[in-house]
Amino acid sequence: MDDKFTIAIPTYKRPDVLNKTLATFLGRKIPSLHEIVIVWNELDKTPPEGFVSQHGVKVRHRMSERNSLNMPLVADPLYETQAILQHDDNEPGDLEFVFQAWRQMGRYRVTGALPRCYxxxxxxxxxYGQCREGSDWYALVLANLAFVHISLMDxxxxxxxxxxxxxxHADEVFNCEDLAINYVVSMLTCTGPLHVMGKEHYKNQDPKGGISTTGGHMSKRHNxxxxFEKIVGFLHLVQQMGSIQRGVPHFN
Incomplete structure (x- = not known):
């Protein structure tokens, strides 16, 4: 299915954050949203039953094989759309606009709101780090709020x-799966990610005890x-300059 998208949301013992996230997505009509898949990493607890929202969006829970940050990026044979929005803790704005930008210009790129540099x-x-203030260049888009084509996940x-x-390696350090998918996509396509911004900016719900708050987080990401460079044999992150923002004219 080309004209709809699926959202993959990992969860592990954070029911309040999950419920808030679902309320955000299901409380309003997002025209192209087809399904939400809760990637259930709480292995000792049975997930709830699936349901269909008032706007016709299917919600199902998928039990993970193990508690791994890679699980949302693993191909799911039950996915029905080509576009999978990887989502974790951030509340996106203008999601429909970002999806349409992905369809037109970012189909085989990691496309989302949070650019990063190296x-x-x-x-x-x-x-690894934030892009310097005033810099137009970036080489990664964080996959905790980004569209990825299902073939790249395959x-x-x-x-x-x-x-x-x-x-x-991502499992070993319990980190960096978002950097990993960027590296793999750039390696396969020889193109960089695509930074897309709507008029409404995303909101980071910043749950207590999140991975980014743990000690050694940045050193793990540097490493x-x-x-990844050693595994592949060379650096294949592609520097990008262009961004898309709703309300700003763009010309072909």
Missing amino acids: SRNEQGLLQ YYSLDQRIPTLIRE CLNV
């Missing part, structure tokens, strides 16, 4: 050497970029 230190090691899920080693 640099190299004096030792030649990769460093490759990410394969048992082949590169995707397997990348997934295993992930270097590990």
Whole structure:
């Protein structure tokens, strides 16, 4: 299905955040939203039954094989749409606009609202971080609020050497799955991500105890970029300059 999208939402012992997120998506009509899949990582608890919202959006729970940040990026044979919105903790604005931008210009790119950059230190090691103020360049879009084509998720899920080693490292450090999918997509397509902004800015719900609040978070992400470079054999993140913003004219 090309004209609709699915939202994949991972959850682990955060019922309040999950309920708030579902209320955000289901409380208003999003024309192209087809289904919400709750990726249930709470392995010792049976997930609730699925249901259909007042706007006709299907909601189902998918039990994970293990508690892994990779689970939302793993291909699901029950998905019915090509576009999968990876979502975690952020409340998006103008989601329909971002989806249509993905269809027209970002179909085989990680397309979303949160751009990030990399640099190299004096030792030649990769460093992950926010893009410098005033810089037009970026090389990653965080996949906790981004569209990814299902075919790219299929490759990410394969048992082949590169995707397997990348997934295993993300599992080992319990971090960096969002960087991993960027790396894999750029490697496959030789293109960078696409930064898209609506008029309404996203809201980070910032749950207490989130991964980004744990000690060593940034050092893990620095190291992930270097590990991924070694696995693939070269750096394949592609620098991008263009962004799309609703209300700003764009010309072909």
